[in-house]
Amino acid sequence: MNTSQPILAVKDLRVRFRTLDGQVDAVKGINLHVNAGETVAIVGESGSGKSQTMMAAMSLLASNGEATGAVDYRGRNLLGLDKSALNDVRGRKITMIFQEPMTSLDPLYTIGNQLMEPIRRHRKLGKTEARKEALRLLELVKIPDPERRLKSYPYEMSGGQRQRVMIAMALANDPDILIADEPTTALDVTVQAQILTLLAELQRKFGMAIVFITHDLGIVRRFADRVYVMRYGEIVEEGVTDALFSAPAHPYTKMLLAAEPTGRKAAPPTGAPVLLEGRNVEVSFKIGGGFLAGPPLFLKAVDRISLALKRGQTIGIVGESGSGKSTLGRALLRLLPSEGSIRFGAREISGVSREAMRPLRRELQLVFQDPFGSLSPRMTIGQVITEGLLVHEPSLSSKQRDARAVEALLEVGLDPNMRNRYAHEFSGGQRQRIAIARAMILKPKVVVLDEPTSALDRSVQKQIVDLLRKLQADHDLSYLFISHDLAVVRAMADYIIVMKQGQIVEEGLTDDIFDNPRETYTQTLMAAAIDVKKFRIAS
Amino acid sequence: MLLYVFRRLLTAIPTLFVIVTLAFFLIRVAPGGPFNQERGLSPEVKANLEAQFGLGDPLWLQYWHYLQNLLHGNFGPSYNLPDFTVGELFAKGLPISIQLGASALTLALLIGSTLGIIAALNQNKAADYAVIATATAGSTIPTFVIAPIIQLLFGLTWKLLPIGGWGDGALINKIGPVLTLALPQIAIVARLMRGSMIESLRSHHIRTARALGLSDWSIVVKHALRGALLPIVSYAGPAAAALLTGSIIVETIFAIPGVGRYFVDAALNRDYTLVMGTVVVIAIFTILFNLIVDILYAVVDPRVRYD
Structure with a gap:
């Protein structure tokens, strides 16, 4: 599949966001390239800058973001293009699908309407031909009963189906490059597998290059020809997939590869009540x-x-x-x-x-999935975790409660000196530890x-x-x-x-x-x- | 959808009934009566007047009679404007208030939305700050300040507009009051639209539209604006009910014979029937416009279904 002819070359790309807390450098001068027809994966954990790299290439950064460097597509720097020239590339030669299939389609228009839009825009087709094309695309991404689905609204479809529609829109104009930003993360495993298989199949059929942005090493291993590993806005390692997986050089890559949870839990003793x-x-x-x-x-x-x-x-x-x-x-x-x-x-x-x-x-305690939504933003984490004690052990003095908070935080591996801070000051993993401490403090x-x-x-x-x-x-x-x-x-x-x-x-x-x-x-x-x-x- | 509208209209009946009942007894609880303020009214005359209007009857009987009349479309006589029935007062005044209110609302929606969209598209740039500043000024300067300024500048100094009066509905007489009514609404709509548009422009499907290389026009008008309309629609409903039923300040300052002043006048004078008439009219407008809001919701957003 590799024709080793770079069609996209990212050179010394820097992405910077102006925030209230000052400048944040999300991408710190990276170089990467994509050859025609190959599958490249950009791997990293949240905050590594992997998405922003491609958002910058597509000029889709948030309004406080700024990109410098060059993104050369067939010899033209996309970053310097004016809007109309850029829009002749976006959606036509380079297209993108996103992590959020539930919200990436406009909820107020039918699937047909939305599918026809990029077709009519880029190929100047009439309504009837565009509709025929839309129908063909829905068949291509294997949406059952496509004729009827043209008239459906996104809310009438499942996440997997919506992602298929997104893929159909992205492929509408036979692109050179498809950027897939965590395309299956929000989907169930069985649906995930279907979508990935579909992408692989469509790639074989049309020969476009795919850029996978993902945190999931399983997907990388299975689909990518080459891999870039990103961390803190930099590429720490790159290489051909098999080589990189069998002999990772950078400690961070090694850590990522070893990160899959291992071990087994033994069953409780037979007499356990x-x-x-x-x-x-x-x-x-x-x-x-x-x-x-x-x-x-x-x-x-x-x-x-x-x-x-x-x-x-x-x-x-x-x-x-x-x-x-x-x-x-x-x-x-x-x-x-x-x-x-x-x-x-x-x-x-x-x-x-x-x-x-x-x-x-x-x-009987409960710990929730969302470490961002389940902690009150207006309470210190000390207050958050001791709140249950006020109900269940009202006799405790505030000093005793504080001692329990220290104990609980130590137990979940957090520094107890942080108990006067607020939830937004913590990372996702730390917040989940706080949520666990809140349950554990009640024993x-x-x-x-x-x-x-x-x-x-x-x-x-x-x-x-x-x-x-x-x-x-x-x-x-x-x-x-x-x-x-x-x-x-x-x-x-x-x-x-x-x-x-x-x-x-x-x-x-x-x-x-x-x-x-x-x-x-x-x-x-x-x-x-x-x-x-x-x-x-x-x- | 038709069934839904029918159902909503049906549920409006008990709502109206509760409002009428509450208003009827609340205004009676207030001390004084319609004939207390007229000086030199001898006790005999007063008793006569009260008997003529049935005000001597037990309260429940008055209530019963009022309900009966209301069901026949009869709002009763006005106590303080004895030459007119309440129905006649509204027949004369309501069209005037509606004309002014509807014009002001239309202006507010058109200009306010446009300003809001311009601000949102230029977030944190000069145009945005200009709109925010104007909108803040517009919603903080009270009507009773704006109205005299308009009279002073356009009426006295430049002699472009009449200072006041209805002038049998001549266009030139409407400009001052409509502007006064519209300015604060323009400010509110502009701010609402700005916020709503900014949120809409940030949504994932707008990112999709950009990634597909769609034109700015399509992105802004087709995809962002439609989603941003919902908060405006929710605001416009109650705002319409309030605007169309008149404003005492504007009508007093510009000497407009609308119905806005009845609300306060009638309450102060304990003109029971006129108070009740005003309450019923405002209630009907409010119920009606809330229904229209809900219908428009379904028109704008296909996910809203009422069957």
């Missing part, structure tokens, strides 16, 4: 209904699920978005109204009032971890997984670990429940589920995850 037990738990949501609007519909988010969590056990709940795994976690903590029986220890808690639940809450027995590592970079993920495992061992905790990330679940859980559409598809010991999945759905899920990471690296 059951702490939290749900029997035929059912949660349904009412949709619509009301005055003159007819009877409401009921959606069963959790459909007759039974599970028993033993002391010291970690049950991993796996499933794609919409499978009901988070809803189940919340229902078991009685944060959502549910049917069926829920027992905590010897006590039936399913019918218990809010007041009667309150003293039990300290033993709980059961913790529901709802995608606690999903918003974090791989290297940080590994640290959080290690922390959670250490806390579990120290305090004999029971975890309900909800995640779509199979690699993390495998490292955390000793028992797995696979959910789909509110029901349990399959359950069993972790190794059994991973090594010998019985159900087709589980097999698809595993295959999709493994497909992406087919060439696992021995670390």
